[in-house]
Amino acid sequence: MISPSTTFFRHEPRRNQLVNELWKAQQRDGHITEQTMEALSRDLDISLIEIQGVVSFYHFFHTRPTARHVIYLNNSIISKIKGYERIREALERETGSRFNTKDRTDTFALFETPCIGLSDQEPAALIDFHPFTNLNVMKVREIIAALKDGKEAADICDQPADHIRYLPPNNHTIFFRPYTAGEGLGRAMVLSPGEVIKIVKTSELSGRGGAFYPTWIKWDGCRKQKATPKYVVCNADEGEPGTFKDRVLLDREPGSVLEGMIIAGYAIGAKYGIIYLRAEYRWLLRKLEATIQQFYDQGLLGRAIRGNPDFDFDIRIQLGAGSYVCGEETALLESMEGKRGEPRTKWYFPVERGYLQKPTIINNVETFAAVARMMEMGINNYLNRGIPGSPGTKLISLSGDVRKPGIYEIEWGMTIAELLGHAGAEDPAYIQLSGPSGECVSMNQKHRRISMRDLLSTQDIRCGGSFMVLNRHRDIMTILLNFSEFFLKESCGICTPCRAGNYIIHKKLQKMANGLATQADVEEMRQWCHIMKETSRCGLGKTAYNTPLMAINEFSDYFSEKLEGAGNGMNLKFNMDEAISDYEKYKV
Amino acid sequence: MKNTRSEKRVTITIDGKPYQAAEGRNLVDAAKEAGVFIPSLCYFKHLDPPLGTCRACTCKVNGRNVPACMQRVEEGMAVEVNTPELIDIRKALVEMMFAEGNHFCPSCVKSGNCDLQHMGYELGITHMRFPHLFRDRHTDYQSRRMVLENNRCIKCRRCVEEVFTDQGKRVFMYQNRGIETLVGIDHEQEALLTEAQAEAAMNLCPTGAIVVRGKRVAKPFGLRSFDQQSEQEDYGIRWSANGDRSPREKKMVATVSLAGCFGCHMSLLDIDEEILDLVDLVEFHKSPLTDIKRFTQRCDLGIVEGGCCNTENIETLREFRENCDILVAVGECAIWGGLPAMRNTIPLGECLEEAFINAQTNDEGEGRVPYHEDLPKLLNRVYACNEIVKIDYLIPGCPPSASHLWKVIRNILWGEEFSVLYHEFKYD
Numbered sequence A: 001m002i003s004p005s006t007t008f009f010r011h012e013p014r015r016n017q018l019v020n021e022l023w024k025a026q027q028r029d030g031h032i033t034e035q036t037m038e039a040l041s042r043d044l045d046i047s048l049i050e051i052q053g054v055v056s057f058y059h060f061f062h063t064r065p066t067a068r069h070v071i072y073l074n075n076s077i078i079s080k081i082k083g084y085e086r087i088r089e090a091l092e093r094e095t096g097s098r099f100n101t102k103d104r105t106d107t108f109a110l111f112e113t114p115c116i117g118l119s120d121q122e123p124a125a126l127i128d129f130h131p132f133t134n135l136n137v138m139k140v141r142e143i144i145a146a147l148k149d150g151k152e153a154a155d156i157c158d159q160p161a162d163h164i165r166y167l168p169p170n171n172h173t174i175f176f177r178p179y180t181a182g183e184g185l186g187r188a189m190v191l192s193p194g195e196v197i198k199i200v201k202t203s204e205l206s207g208r209g210g211a212f213y214p215t216w217i218k219w220d221g222c223r224k225q226k227a228t229p230k231y232v233v234c235n236a237d238e239g240e241p242g243t244f245k246d247r248v249l250l251d252r253e254p255g256s257v258l259e260g261m262i263i264a265g266y267a268i269g270a271k272y273g274i275i276y277l278r279a280e281y282r283w284l285l286r287k288l289e290a291t292i293q294q295f296y297d298q299g300l301l302g303r304a305i306r307g308n309p310d311f312d313f314d315i316r317i318q319l320g321a322g323s324y325v326c327g328e329e330t331a332l333l334e335s336m337e338g339k340r341g342e343p344r345t346k347w348y349f350p351v352e353r354g355y356l357q358k359p360t361i362i363n364n365v366e367t368f369a370a371v372a373r374m375m376e377m378g379i380n381n382y383l384n385r386g387i388p389g390s391p392g393t394k395l396i397s398l399s400g401d402v403r404k405p406g407i408y409e410i411e412w413g414m415t416i417a418e419l420l421g422h423a424g425a426e427d428p429a430y431i432q433l434s435g436p437s438g439e440c441v442s443m444n445q446k447h448r449r450i451s452m453r454d455l456l457s458t459q460d461i462r463c464g465g466s467f468m469v470l471n472r473h474r475d476i477m478t479i480l481l482n483f484s485e486f487f488l489k490e491s492c493g494i495c496t497p498c499r500a501g502n503y504i505i506h507k508k509l510q511k512m513a514n515g516l517a518t519q520a521d522v523e524e525m526r527q528w529c530h531i532m533k534e535t536s537r538c539g540l541g542k543t544a545y546n547t548p549l550m551a552i553n554e555f556s557d558y559f560s561e562k563l564e565g566a567g568n569g570m571n572l573k574f575n576m577d578e579a580i581s582d583y584e585k586y587k588v
Numbered sequence B: 001m002k003n004t005r006s007e008k009r010v011t012i013t014i015d016g017k018p019y020q021a022a023e024g025r026n027l028v029d030a031a032k033e034a035g036v037f038i039p040s041l042c043y044f045k046h047l048d049p050p051l052g053t054c055r056a057c058t059c060k061v062n063g064r065n066v067p068a069c070m071q072r073v074e075e076g077m078a079v080e081v082n083t084p085e086l087i088d089i090r091k092a093l094v095e096m097m098f099a100e101g102n103h104f105c106p107s108c109v110k111s112g113n114c115d116l117q118h119m120g121y122e123l124g125i126t127h128m129r130f131p132h133l134f135r136d137r138h139t140d141y142q143s144r145r146m147v148l149e150n151n152r153c154i155k156c157r158r159c160v161e162e163v164f165t166d167q168g169k170r171v172f173m174y175q176n177r178g179i180e181t182l183v184g185i186d187h188e189q190e191a192l193l194t195e196a197q198a199e200a201a202m203n204l205c206p207t208g209a210i211v212v213r214g215k216r217v218a219k220p221f222g223l224r225s226f227d228q229q230s231e232q233e234d235y236g237i238r239w240s241a242n243g244d245r246s247p248r249e250k251k252m253v254a255t256v257s258l259a260g261c262f263g264c265h266m267s268l269l270d271i272d273e274e275i276l277d278l279v280d281l282v283e284f285h286k287s288p289l290t291d292i293k294r295f296t297q298r299c300d301l302g303i304v305e306g307g308c309c310n311t312e313n314i315e316t317l318r319e320f321r322e323n324c325d326i327l328v329a330v331g332e333c334a335i336w337g338g339l340p341a342m343r344n345t346i347p348l349g350e351c352l353e354e355a356f357i358n359a360q361t362n363d364e365g366e367g368r369v370p371y372h373e374d375l376p377k378l379l380n381r382v383y384a385c386n387e388i389v390k391i392d393y394l395i396p397g398c399p400p401s402a403s404h405l406w407k408v409i410r411n412i413l414w415g416e417e418f419s420v421l422y423h424e425f426k427y428d
């Protein structure tokens, strides 16, 4: 039996282990040394520059010495409104270090990182990859004092609460029903793989990672592929700022996720499952490994599952290393192969050539959990929930200016207003659905129903899993700049429009924030965003500037105040004093 | 790609016209065979899957915008190539590459043989709609044989995917991510390449980013790969400007050289005996050619050479805008900064100290940065003219050729018809 852990399947090439090897070295040495890279280059028989390319791609890998404790403070917009600045100052004061470097005693190194999936308990930070939530100045002082005292972060960290705030009435919950391991799988395995897929089709389940692609089409496509072995990949990268539903599922119901993967394996004829877990969730690793072990012990994983001699299935976990774009399914495959997380082209689809160029399905954590639950509860029961066209329920991560941030399992069809009501939203004005790459709406849209219907509908609105609620005291430009900085840092850089476009448009937004933009700038921005959207290779570039464009329409009053009157055509904005300020330093 | 006779031919439409093409053929190639020009920079026929990085071949296929290099020809495929929107998008992508890197064509070994530059000509790019980023990019001189000029790299990925040592190891690899992405070169592996392999690497790079020491393009101006011939048969027609010829009344013209080298002015005079005709048509007012120092009357046309590197340039340029009906920026320096803008990637202080304080010809401790109230003050960077005032027309070239210059000027002043010839529209 293969041990249920992060160790590789025996047939996987050594080259794929690069990211794991780098993690090991970094944990040992505090950073990745030249010697490590040279040794790996010899060992894996690849050139040094290739290894450096991988190391420099992921933001959790350091090539300069860090310190005994490495602290990552989340800089997402939610963290910002919950007191990021105070915590940042407190951390610098208490540790004696500055951000992006370490203190003189090599005890603390401080860094920022994008959303760590704890938006319901911000400000939050990872210390040595252990979670510390609901930070305040006092708490920071205590934590740092304890660490200075020689305590380990593992011993004093928080156990993040799941904060499940709302379940649909009439016992309509799907994800948080009582769970018995193997029940869904048992029901699935009396059916043929084709029948399992038919049930998934009937359920109208579509990608819960946010793209809403019909799950059954992927599965069916993969089932028909001849090449073997096939792979089932669970996308637990959850990088979209403000989203934390997968974290809660993995923490509360890890079994249902594994079971969904096994059912998928049965349906498509795969033998191997891999969970790609973002490094920010490393603190969930132990629990996941324990659950996998349990599954092996109960004969739900391993050889001849549930007595079916033709069905073997193993699951291992692959850890990411800090990169949002690795949540994009083909970038995720690259990353799993130990490479830079650059999305592939659409020349081949993963169901044809995925992991190691073999047929692969990639689904979100919630998608797998939904499959396991629908098998167990029966499809008719499942279809009883939600609204026509959108059966079932949806997990929503809700955060921001609300009294009760946390997870809301809603039946499809709930309106924005209802949801905000349940959450105790305080003076809401700006709502970001599905994260920065999603949509923003004002309260004018509060009547819209949350469903999986067409994006263009005015009655409905899609939601990939997060709701960030911001009240009317929050500055919209600050929000947009926070998002655009995120994309700027997270673009993989492989295609022109996203690599350069993100930077260029970010500058435009800054100009706007500084009150220097004119209507002409807005027009230019519209066109440039359009170019990025139409020509970028992957979803990151295609969606990065949806939000600013929507915001300009949705909050037009705000923006007209932000704009300068158009220049007189002759002297465009040019500040001579500023332009000669460098030279003036040489005045004698 | 194989071109066997057994290939199935299918019908596709490009901009509404039906064409026969081989099924499964890459759309970039199929279009080329059909005589339809689609720009591309990263595309390499033999790579499977194609690289799909530059996106400059974006077209509409069956209603969706996609890079043509990512499409295999299928029966009934409806392709749109030359709609105004698509033409503009592709142009914008190439402009983005110019804006993102630091491309000083007149000082680049690849100039005249550079695919990027050539695409600029083909697409009629006179200027970048995007601000130049002027980011300081790493140039790696450490390899024995090659220089890697990241200022010129467009991250097409050809070198990463194509250049291997005989032992099968990569020589090039991307480093970092996002806007910081650059190509790294493995010095140890580079040393293992044969002379021929190294040269092949230089040649596969569509820009002047990979340079093999001592290898220069030996061909003189006029005979380089992209000096004469457009890929588009209708190039001249496409960029022609026609107008109604108004009576040729005499026009008043002013000229100035700001942060330029007077090269454009020299070019202006380089029209041999034609200049005699011109004297009847234009009169020069304030200009280095006449040595008139002040505007005493309004001018029909102002010709500006050079960008703005100091306060005096700014004042002069503003004065030109105030006194001229039409303002034309002539040459690369006026359009976006040109060679003087090479300093833009370096902080001014560093430049000044290097030049005046740490210069080798200075005696220890003797150097100082000149500063006097009467001297124009240096700006923190070199600015393009249209960053300071509104510019009506831009004529690229370093310098633009005399005949081209005057054709454009005649068109502007009297609406004379002309068409831009490929060999006249140049950045170097």
Ligand SMILES: Cc1cc2nc3c(=O)[nH]c(=O)nc-3n(C[C@H](O)[C@H](O)[C@H](O)COP(=O)(O)O)c2cc1C
Residues within 6 Å of the ligand: A206, A207, A208, A209, A210, A211, A212, A213, A215, A235, A236, A237, A238, A239, A240, A324, A325, A326, A327, A328, A329, A330, A362, A363, A364, A365, A367, A538, A539, A540
């Ligand atoms: C930039 C980017 C980031 C993404 N991040 C995630 C992610 O963190 N988790 C996820 O499940 N899907 C993510 N996706 C969507 C995946 O590409 C893919 O659609 C999804 O994993 C498929 O699973 P599903 O069909 O079950 O949703 C991302 C997509 C893009 C373009």
Ligand code: SF4
Residues within 6 Å of the ligand: A325, A342, A343, A490, A491, A492, A493, A494, A495, A496, A498, A499, A536, A537, A538, A539, A540, A541, A542
């Ligand atoms: S859109 Fe951005 S993230 Fe996606 S492939 Fe292009 S550069 Fe990479």
Ligand code: SF4
Residues within 6 Å of the ligand: B102, B103, B104, B105, B106, B108, B109, B110, B111, B112, B114, B115, B116, B117, B152, B207, B208, B209
């Ligand atoms: S010739 Fe090509 S690579 Fe060289 S500077 Fe010009 S555009 Fe850039």
Ligand code: SF4
Residues within 6 Å of the ligand: B152, B153, B154, B155, B156, B157, B158, B159, B160, B172, B183, B204, B205, B206, B207, B209, B210
């Ligand atoms: S160095 Fe040349 S071949 Fe390599 S990515 Fe840059 S432009 Fe392309």
